[in-house]
Each structure stands twice: as C-alpha cells, then as structure tokens.
Amino acid sequence: MNTTHLLAGRHESALLAFPSVQRMAAILVQRCHNPLWARTAVASLARFQTMTGQRDLEALCEQALQDPQVASQALAAFAAALSAYSESQVATLARGVKLWFSLNGIAVPWRPLAGKVAASGPPVSEQPGVEAVILLALIGSGLHLAELLRLRVGDLGSLAQNGELMADLAAEPLAVQYTPRRGKREPRITFLTFQARQALLAYLAQSALPGAELEPDRLLLTRADGSCLSAQSIARARRRSRALIQAGRNANVELCRATGEFFRRWGLPGSHFSGPEELNIEDYI
Incomplete structure (x- = not known):
C-alpha cells in the first residue's frame, strides 16, 4: 500500500513530508500485514510533535543521530507531558515515537515509559x-x-x-x-x-x-x-474468545436497537423543535 494513500484525508499525513517519517511508514507498510500499525505510528508521532513542541522532526532526527541522548531526552519529555495518562495509554502513544527513532538508526531503549499505574487491571x-x-x-x-x-x-x-x-x-x-x-x-x-x-x-x-x-x-x-x-x-481459550466476541456483538445490537427505538418514539431530530425558525446570532455573542 502506498503511504500517501494510507493517510489520505488525515491531518497527520503532512508528517510524511519529513523523509524520516516517510521511511518509518514505508518500512511498517512493508513489514506489517495490517497497515493500521503504520497509520497509528504516524498519528502518535503527530501527538508527540504537538505535546513536546518538536515542530521540525527532521532536525530532531539529525541531532539524535549525532547524540542518542537527544532521543532519550525527547522520550522523557513526552512521558512527562503524558504524566496524567495510564501506563497502557503512554505505551500506545509512545510506540510510534520509538519506531520512528529506531527505524531511522537511532538507538532508544524499548522499555516502558513512566505512567499512572491503574488501580486494577482488566478483569x-x-x-x-x-x-x-x-x-x-x-x-x-x-x-x-x-x-x-x-x-x-x-x-x-x-x-x-x-x-x-x-x-x-x-x-x-x-x-x-x-x-x-x-x-x-x-x-x-x-x-x-x-x-x-x-x-x-x-x-x-x-x-x-x-x-x-x-x-x-x-x-x-x-x-x-x-x-x-x-x-x-486451547479449547477453553477458543470458547472465551468466542464468548467475548459474542458479548461485543450483543452489546452493539442492543445499542443500535435502543437508539432506533428512541428515534422511532421521538421522531426525526428536530421534529419537536419549537421556537423561531431563525435565531438572532447577536443574542448568543
């Protein structure tokens, strides 16, 4: 899949203008069966750029090639910006940044970054x-x-x-x-x-x-x-997997059914609106 088509219509597609980001996306598209990994890597890199103020990713990449500590410091700054997030959220958002550094020849530790420890894990x-x-x-x-x-x-x-x-x-x-x-x-x-x-x-x-x-x-x-x-x-694992999938399907069906029932009783959106057809915008400024 072409990396340009991969992010078509998404604002983070602008990051593909950076050769280092383009390289990362191209390698992930080639190596991963699911293009989702390339897409989410670029998206998390966009979050990194916004939250750390690193506007010129190519300059950061060049600096990190000269001094790997620059990459470690950038990851630490990202972790600090995500201090209110849970460990799993930090891990998900940091994945793209670690991939970007590593696939461009910059050695960074593939170890968990600091994050809030959840009070209890998933059941x-x-x-x-x-x-x-x-x-x-x-x-x-x-x-x-x-x-x-x-x-x-x-x-x-x-x-x-x-x-x-x-x-x-x-x-x-x-x-x-x-x-x-x-x-x-x-x-x-x-x-x-x-x-x-x-x-x-x-x-x-x-x-x-x-x-x-x-x-x-x-x-x-x-x-x-x-x-x-x-x-x-193995049989027990299969049964649990199928049960989880079925539970998700059932929840989705019930949600759709409840939404449809609400609008069936209430009517189309706006059908019960009462008031002037045109509002004076100056009243709301």
Missing part, C-alpha cells in the same frame, strides 16, 4: 493461566490462534533499523514476527498491546521452571516442562 488479566494470555494476545494484534500457538520465544522483541526483529521479551512495545497462515507465507510483524505484554511476562515468569532460561527456539506458550499446551487449554 481478564487478573485471571492467571494461559487462556487469559491467549485471549489478550489475540486482541488488537490481528494474530490467528494457530499463528499465536506457533510462536517461539525468539519471535518477540524490538525492531532494528531495517525493520528486522531483535529478540527481546522485555521490549515495549513488544513486536511479534510471525508467518501468516493465509496469503504470502513470509515473515510479518505485529505488536502486542501493553496489557497482553504484561500478562505474557507474568505467565512466563510463573510457568518457567526455577532457574531455567527461555531458549529462543522454545515455544512461547507451553506447559511448565516446555511441552505443548493441552487440547483442553
């Missing part, structure tokens, strides 16, 4: 077990269950300048390299949400044998002894 993340990890990992990543179950420890990490994956389970954002089960069978990149990353790290810490290291070739989701997940665990 599903509070339930231990691989089923919760599977459910959270599927949400937002675009992965199919079969693709997720084939992942190995070395398939997760950060991205290098050329868009290649560097294994690092602690990376934030946490990139995932996988082979689609449909279409061209070539490695693609997606990302786990902050909640999915946290749940995965907690699961791995809980399920790993004491003192054992996670080898890159080991399957990501396994039993404690490294063996494959049971069919029962």
Whole structure:
C-alpha cells in the first residue's frame, strides 16, 4: 500500500513530508500485514510533535543521530507531558515515537515509559493461566490462534533499523514476527498491546521452571516442562474468545436497537423543535 494513500484525508499525513517519517511508514507498510500499525505510528508521532513542541522532526532526527541522548531526552519529555495518562495509554502513544527513532538508526531503549499505574487491571488479566494470555494476545494484534500457538520465544522483541526483529521479551512495545497462515507465507510483524505484554511476562515468569532460561527456539506458550499446551487449554481459550466476541456483538445490537427505538418514539431530530425558525446570532455573542 502506498503511504500517501494510507493517510489520505488525515491531518497527520503532512508528517510524511519529513523523509524520516516517510521511511518509518514505508518500512511498517512493508513489514506489517495490517497497515493500521503504520497509520497509528504516524498519528502518535503527530501527538508527540504537538505535546513536546518538536515542530521540525527532521532536525530532531539529525541531532539524535549525532547524540542518542537527544532521543532519550525527547522520550522523557513526552512521558512527562503524558504524566496524567495510564501506563497502557503512554505505551500506545509512545510506540510510534520509538519506531520512528529506531527505524531511522537511532538507538532508544524499548522499555516502558513512566505512567499512572491503574488501580486494577482488566478483569481478564487478573485471571492467571494461559487462556487469559491467549485471549489478550489475540486482541488488537490481528494474530490467528494457530499463528499465536506457533510462536517461539525468539519471535518477540524490538525492531532494528531495517525493520528486522531483535529478540527481546522485555521490549515495549513488544513486536511479534510471525508467518501468516493465509496469503504470502513470509515473515510479518505485529505488536502486542501493553496489557497482553504484561500478562505474557507474568505467565512466563510463573510457568518457567526455577532457574531455567527461555531458549529462543522454545515455544512461547507451553506447559511448565516446555511441552505443548493441552487440547483442553486451547479449547477453553477458543470458547472465551468466542464468548467475548459474542458479548461485543450483543452489546452493539442492543445499542443500535435502543437508539432506533428512541428515534422511532421521538421522531426525526428536530421534529419537536419549537421556537423561531431563525435565531438572532447577536443574542448568543
């Protein structure tokens, strides 16, 4: 997909005039199966530009190439501007900035930035077990269950300048390299949400044998002894995923039905308006 078409009609498309932003978007379009990642990366970069006052991104990129501390300071300034946001919100907004620096050859730490710790996580993340990890990992990543179950420890990490994956389970954002089960069978990149990353790290810490290291070739989701997940665990994860999707559909149907019922009883918008057809604008100035 052409990067210009990717952001057609969006105000952040102006950022593509910067060669460094264009490079980032082009690499993400090429490496990611879903163009959403390129679009959201540019959008979060636009937020970074506004909240930190960095109007000339190309100049900042050049300065950071000379001194990587400039990039770290810019990320710290962005985190400070987002101090009222939650950890997951900060992670989502900072993803595009980290990608922009990294894909332009500037080394920045792929680690969580400071943010407000939520009083309690989403209910599903509070339930231990691989089923919760599977459910959270599927949400937002675009992965199919079969693709997720084939992942190995070395398939997760950060991205290098050329868009290649560097294994690092602690990376934030946490990139995932996988082979689609449909279409061209070539490695693609997606990302786990902050909640999915946290749940995965907690699961791995809980399920790993004491003192054992996670080898890159080991399957990501396994039993404690490294063996494959049971069919029962996978079946439970499927049922929970389907139940969540169905609950969302039901809520959407009820919302649409309630909205339609309201207008059926009330009438078309404006049909009950009473008053002068034309208002004197001077009365409202």
